[in-house]
Amino acid sequence: MTRPGLRNRRVGLFRDTGTTQGIYGDHIEDWTLLTSRWAQLQDGVGSEKFADESERAKQAAIINLPYDETTKGLGPADRVRYDDGAGLVVEYDIQSASDVGGLHETVRLVCLIRSPEATRIP
Numbered sequence: 001m002t003r004p005g006l007r008n009r010r011v012g013l014f015r016d017t018g019t020t021q022g023i024y025g026d027h028i029e030d031w032t033l034l035t036s037r038w039a040q041l042q043d044g045v046g047s048e049k050f051a052d053e054s055e056r057a058k059q060a061a062i063i064n065l066p067y068d069e070t071t072k073g074l075g076p077a078d079r080v081r082y083d084d085g086a087g088l089v090v091e092y093d094i095q096s097a098s099d100v101g102g103l104h105e106t107v108r109l110v111c112l113i114r115s116p117e118a119t120r121i122p
Contacts, residue, residue, distance in 0.1 A: 007038040012081040040064040063109040
């Protein structure tokens with residue numbers, strides 16, 4: 001269980017609603033804000049991987065949220081955005097979500113920090 005006092009970051013929870021085609025033929029991702037919640041963010045361990053002959057860094061994070069009707073349904077089609085209000089905005093792709101201990105108190109998200117040039121992880 002995450003003590004409420006440790007949830008000291010306000011995050012936005014977004015759902016992927018598909019893509020549309022822009023006027024120049026480009027694909028535009030559509031994201032809908034589901035809600036915002038107080039969360040505990042824990043920076044995880046990063047790993048370096050090679051893809052398409054270029055080096056990519058992937059940094060993991062754990063995000064703990066209160067369990068409720070919205071957060072219990074989060075998954076890989078969703079994204080988390082943290083904005084500290086001072087110019088730092090970080091987006092996270094959700095890799096997995098679980099009910100901690102099956103107690104219906106805390107949802108734990110395992111996420112990867114989304115780099116601006118990254119492609120959407122299915």
